[in-house]
Amino acid sequence: MTGIMGTDDLIFVGLDVGTRKTCVLVGQSDHSQRLRIIGLGTIPTKGMRKGGVVSLEGVVRTIADAKEQAERTSGLEITSALVNLSGAHVSSMNSTGMAGVSGRTIGADDVNRALDAAKSFAIPYNREVVHVIPRGFVIDGQDGIKDAIGMHGFRLEVEAHIVTAGTTARRNLEKCVEAAGILVDGWVLSSLAAGALVLTETEKEMGVVICDIGAGTTDLAIYIEGSVWHTAVIPVGGDHITNDVAQGLHLPLETSEEIKISHGHAMKEAVEPSKTLIVRPFGSDRPVQIRQTELASIIEARIEELFGLVKQEIKRSGYDGLLPAGIVITGGSMQLPGIRDVAGKILQLPIRLAQPDNLMGLVDDLKSPKYSTSLGLLSWALRQDHSAMMEGYKYGLGWPSFDIRKAADFLRRFLPG
Numbered sequence: 001m002t003g004i005m006g007t008d009d010l011i012f013v014g015l016d017v018g019t020r021k022t023c024v025l026v027g028q029s030d031h032s033q034r035l036r037i038i039g040l041g042t043i044p045t046k047g048m049r050k051g052g053v054v055s056l057e058g059v060v061r062t063i064a065d066a067k068e069q070a071e072r073t074s075g076l077e078i079t080s081a082l083v084n085l086s087g088a089h090v091s092s093m094n095s096t097g098m099a100g101v102s103g104r105t106i107g108a109d110d111v112n113r114a115l116d117a118a119k120s121f122a123i124p125y126n127r128e129v130v131h132v133i134p135r136g137f138v139i140d141g142q143d144g145i146k147d148a149i150g151m152h153g154f155r156l157e158v159e160a161h162i163v164t165a166g167t168t169a170r171r172n173l174e175k176c177v178e179a180a181g182i183l184v185d186g187w188v189l190s191s192l193a194a195g196a197l198v199l200t201e202t203e204k205e206m207g208v209v210i211c212d213i214g215a216g217t218t219d220l221a222i223y224i225e226g227s228v229w230h231t232a233v234i235p236v237g238g239d240h241i242t243n244d245v246a247q248g249l250h251l252p253l254e255t256s257e258e259i260k261i262s263h264g265h266a267m268k269e270a271v272e273p274s275k276t277l278i279v280r281p282f283g284s285d286r287p288v289q290i291r292q293t294e295l296a297s298i299i300e301a302r303i304e305e306l307f308g309l310v311k312q313e314i315k316r317s318g319y320d321g322l323l324p325a326g327i328v329i330t331g332g333s334m335q336l337p338g339i340r341d342v343a344g345k346i347l348q349l350p351i352r353l354a355q356p357d358n359l360m361g362l363v364d365d366l367k368s369p370k371y372s373t374s375l376g377l378l379s380w381a382l383r384q385d386h387s388a389m390m391e392g393y394k395y396g397l398g399w400p401s402f403d404i405r406k407a408a409d410f411l412r413r414f415l416p417g
Helices: 056-074 108-118 167-179 190-198 201-206 237-249 253-263 292-317 339-347 369-391 405-410
Strands: 011-017 021-029 033-043 080-085 091-105 127-139 142-145 152-167 183-189 208-213 216-225 227-234 276-279 288-291 329-330 352-353
Touching: 011 033, 011 056, 011 167, 011 190, 021 056, 021 369, 033 056, 033 208, 033 369, 056 167, 080 167, 080 190, 080 329, 080 369, 091 227, 108 127, 108 152, 127 167, 127 183, 127 227, 142 152, 152 167, 152 227, 152 288, 167 183, 183 190, 183 369, 190 227, 190 329, 190 369, 201 216, 216 292, 227 292, 227 352, 237 253, 237 288, 237 292, 253 276, 253 292, 276 292, 288 292, 292 339, 329 339, 339 405
Parallel strands: 011 080, 080 183, 208 329, 329 352
Antiparallel strands: 011 021, 021 033, 091 152, 127 142, 127 152, 208 216, 216 227, 276 288
16 A cells, blocks of 8 residues: 555555544555554644544644644655544444355455455445455355465355444545545554554454543454454543543633643542642632542543443453453553553453554654554554455455546646646
8 A cells, every 4th residue: 555655665654533633654664564654743633523523624624734744754745545433433243255166276356255245235325334354264164264265165154344334424534534635545443453553463362352542432342263353432532531520620621631631540549538739610710729539530430431331342242251361451541540450340351551562763752552543554554465465355444446536636646737
């Protein structure tokens, strides 16, 4: 995937449009399939709420500014990018598909025919398929096969995880991206992008949940036997904690966010009762003193609710007894002290906190869990490109269909005047 004009090197561009921040990353891979960050642009987001566009003008301006920053730091012109997708409009299901092989060696075309059959179910007119990810294959009754290409058989079946998105929400975001001068190479669910970066192969094989707590949503993905078995988006995130603090203490949102970051704690009992902080509530002429335990009790209540919803979603998936590797938490809100203890108390699973590591290039500003999805987009793109080179095909990525208007706009950039 090349999203850059002016270079023949293999370049990957990821665009993470979040509720709180928008990040454009430019990565370059070497012969060892290692990724180096060569361009970075990050801007506070305007016009997004709970993963959805609420102001086209604000989102377009945000993406354009982040793109300009990334172009300046990389020295290259960005033309396209892989874009994250989140929000309550995203849903998922599992499906099966079958393709006849007629007793010959199974090839990429046979796998793609089986995957096409898996997604050939009736979906509402206002929804569209984003991902078709194979969980495993069955050849002539033999199950447990992870890679069917090159094997011999008569009947090929595939178990696939299907992710769909609301057409209106997806197209509104695409409209903003294109208006900022970027073509959409493809869409990646935020939880899958984060999982591509922070999960280990052992965790995916044993059974694990990735929990990416963003500002507006919490994105979940369950991996079992190395594949995605379930995904979900919970419309609760760090901004809800900030809103609770603002309402409970009668503070402006900016002040609430500041004290949440600097003095917040997810467990009231872990805070010394004598600790206090100075704030200026609405209707007060001068600053007042409040106990830090009061702040912690507000945060703890929302964190407990969040992980209660995570627990419900895991149980609803039916895979709650298949997760010996537990849950891996990432995202900006992961940095709240005590969040691991609350998660462990509610979920009764092993808990690991994760953030980007082993990075190369312009990484000083990226060593934070809030960039897991942004960096995960590049990891996803790199793995997809490597799979394409090794196997001659790609799956699991919802590539846009050919659009003559987009093609004409792209070619017009090369014309003088």
